[in-house]
Amino acid sequence: AQSVTQPDIHITVSEGASLELRCNYSYGATPYLFWYVQSPGQGLQLLLKYFSGDTLVQGIKGFEAEFKRSQSSFNLRKPSVHWSDAAEYFCAVRTGGSYIPTFGRGTSLIVHP
Amino acid sequence: DTEVTQTPKHLVMGMTNKKSLKCEQHMGHRAMYWYKQKAKKPPELMFVYSYEKLSINESVPSRFSPECPNSSLLNLHLHALQPEDSALYLCASRTTGSSDTQYFGPGTRLTVL
Numbered sequence: 016a017q018s019v020t021q022p023d024i025h026i027t028v029s030e031g032a033s034l035e036l037r038c039n040y041s042y043g044a045t046p047y048l049f050w051y052v053q054s055p056g057q058g059l060q061l062l063l064k065y066f067s068g069d070t071l072v073q074g075i076k077g078f079e080a081e082f083k084r085s086q087s088s089f090n091l092r093k094p095s096v097h098w099s100d101a102a103e104y105f106c107a108v109r110t111g112g113s114y115i116p117t118f119g120r121g122t123s124l125i126v127h128p
Numbered sequence: 129d130t131e132v133t134q135t136p137k138h139l140v141m142g143m144t145n146k147k148s149l150k151c152e153q154h155m156g157h158r159a160m161y162w163y164k165q166k167a168k169k170p171p172e173l174m175f176v177y178s179y180e181k182l183s184i185n186e187s188v189p190s191r192f193s194p195e196c197p198n199s200s201l202l203n204l205h206l207h208a209l210q211p212e213d214s215a216l217y218l219c220a221s222r223t224t225g226s227s228d229t230q231y232f233g234p235g236t237r238l239t240v241l
Binding site for chain 1: 222235237
């Protein structure tokens with residue numbers, strides 16, 4: 016079965032600083048990978064996804080993520096964080112034969128002014 | 129358009145009440161999901177409907193009763209809930225095809241007194 020690890024429970028950055036949120040997965044074949052963002056009291060919004068092809072994926076709100084097969088990672092990055100980016104971020108993975116994604120535990124992003 | 133709507137936004141109910149949560153999507157998605165989410169935790173899968181038929185029930189207590197009247201609508205009927213059932217209830221629908229992706233609604237915040 017696939018699994019997802021988000022090693023950081025909380026990340027604190029200053030507004031304007033760069034951001035990297037880590038995500039590692041465990042699955043034998045090429046997984047389908049997703050990053051979702053959740054603002055307080057809201058649903059999950061899809062930021063970006065990777066299925067195949069170019070390993071650097073561009074998403075909404077200026078986010079990007081890079082799939083690294085050798086490291087089993089799919090880290091989320093943003094060059095300059097805005098205060099409105101403060102939220103919970105979930106990495107998710109699913110296999111080609113399943114339509115049920117497995118979510119990581121989430122990383123809470125705190126942005127200092 | 130990738131919108132999933134949920135009503136009500138907030139719901140407070142007593143342990144003897146009967147209430148329903150509603151989810152709607154008009155994107156032609158043929159798979160719909162109910163998730164339960166506790167604070168600072170990832171969503172937990174409850175039910176999956178595929179082509180209006182219940183395909184997955186993650187051993188959810190019978191006090192939660194899902195219903196899919198048509199391809200656009202998903203209900204979750206609630207009866208005799210417990211305080212520990214208080215949570216954010218998220219609905220999602222999924223595109224179909226090689227790049228299928230889940231899209232989430234904003235959720236219903238349920239409080240059981």
